[in-house]
Amino acid sequence: MGKLHWIVLSLPACATLADTGGGDVNMPNAAAGPFREITTAEIGNSRVAPYGLRDDDEFSRDMTVVDVDGEPDSLEVFAYVARTDFDPEQEPDPTVPPNEIVRHTAVDGRSFERQSDLVLAPLAGWEGDTVGAPAALRVGDEIWLYYAGAGGIGLATSSDGLAFQRDGDGLVFGPPASGWDQGSVPTSPAVVQLPDGTFQLFYQAATAQDVSAIGEAVSADGRSWERLGDGPVLAATGASADRSRPHLDALSVAAPCAVMGESSQGRTIQWVYYAAVGETGKRTIALAGRYGFVGPLSRAASPVFGTTGSLEPTEPWVMVYPGFSLLFVTEKAGSTESLAYPAVAIGVAPADITLSPPDPP
Numbered sequence: 001m002g003k004l005h006w007i008v009l010s011l012p013a014c015a016t017l018a019d020t021g022g023g024d025v026n027m028p029n030a031a032a033g034p035f036r037e038i039t040t041a042e043i044g045n046s047r048v049a050p051y052g053l054r055d056d057d058e059f060s061r062d063m064t065v066v067d068v069d070g071e072p073d074s075l076e077v078f079a080y081v082a083r084t085d086f087d088p089e090q091e092p093d094p095t096v097p098p099n100e101i102v103r104h105t106a107v108d109g110r111s112f113e114r115q116s117d118l119v120l121a122p123l124a125g126w127e128g129d130t131v132g133a134p135a136a137l138r139v140g141d142e143i144w145l146y147y148a149g150a151g152g153i154g155l156a157t158s159s160d161g162l163a164f165q166r167d168g169d170g171l172v173f174g175p176p177a178s179g180w181d182q183g184s185v186p187t188s189p190a191v192v193q194l195p196d197g198t199f200q201l202f203y204q205a206a207t208a209q210d211v212s213a214i215g216e217a218v219s220a221d222g223r224s225w226e227r228l229g230d231g232p233v234l235a236a237t238g239a240s241a242d243r244s245r246p247h248l249d250a251l252s253v254a255a256p257c258a259v260m261g262e263s264s265q266g267r268t269i270q271w272v273y274y275a276a277v278g279e280t281g282k283r284t285i286a287l288a289g290r291y292g293f294v295g296p297l298s299r300a301a302s303p304v305f306g307t308t309g310s311l312e313p314t315e316p317w318v319m320v321y322p323g324f325s326l327l328f329v330t331e332k333a334g335s336t337e338s339l340a341y342p343a344v345a346i347g348v349a350p351a352d353i354t355l356s357p358p359d360p361p
Helices: none
Strands: 016-018 051-053 061-067 077-083 100-106 117-120 131-139 142-149 152-158 165-173 187-193 199-206 212-219 252-262 268-277 283-291 314-321 324-332 342-349
Touching: 061 314, 061 324, 061 342, 077 131, 077 142, 100 131, 117 142, 117 152, 131 187, 142 165, 142 187, 152 187, 199 252, 252 314, 268 314, 283 314
Parallel strands: 016 252, 061 131, 187 252, 212 252
Antiparallel strands: 051 342, 061 077, 077 100, 100 117, 131 142, 142 152, 152 165, 187 199, 199 212, 252 268, 268 283, 314 324, 324 342
16 A cells, blocks of 8 residues: 655644645645634634634533534534533533534524534433533435543434434444453544445553553444554554654644545545644644555654643634635633633634635624
């Protein structure tokens, strides 16, 4: 499998994105990135840029977005978000794991309605008291929602994007009895359906050294999974030998987002976006890729988001529209101690584009 030659950092979406130039050596770069933060003029519904969702009582986080009608040029989306519902007498605490997944809608793909609908709460024993880190995709006429619970990764499906049903207790991917992630509870699922109909899962787990890494699995039906490889598909690199060029993911890789793309030569490219922790503890969103759907991932040398601040972005999700892309990440709601709770920020690519006026304004 050929190694990717990183000439220009590129950012396709969590969908299929065609290359817009450069062939198989210069990776696609239009509507791609790096991402800039969305501006006040580009987001409506009384949202405060760059945050699509920010609240200090339920701590919305970990957004996954799917097009309402499955058409790539349609802007209206369903967004599934993890948050924490507290007892009225309980003081909100951002360290408490999320215990529900809700749905927001946005006509313009970014200005999310204030009202939300509950779609999932803990019911099964394996879920414990938490459901979170959702990952949504369209499968035929349905929306499939993968999510993380206390004991692994679950699946719920829906015909209308609102009423979701689990198969049995919902658990589809739990801790393995052997292997590099033996006994580790998998979390942060990212699932794509390949052209032949099979499903591919990237997930976060811990190595024997208790370091976060990203594993890979495949499934014929999206429910019964087989882990791939003798080790993680992506792992922390460790410290760089060149102190002038420290590794951006030296300490940790986590929270994958899987993508299918295509070069201008018709060659399939797969991207994996992930949360990286560098040698100094700096947290950013990073990118790796490969040709086809098997083999090692080649890393980009620079982050695609989070280079200018210390808000610790994680759980990336990207949506592509004609001419631009939107990135959704969970990060701190601000740089002060009072704002050190999770919120959903939005990025835009290409950086020099001006989005159309938001709807509603």
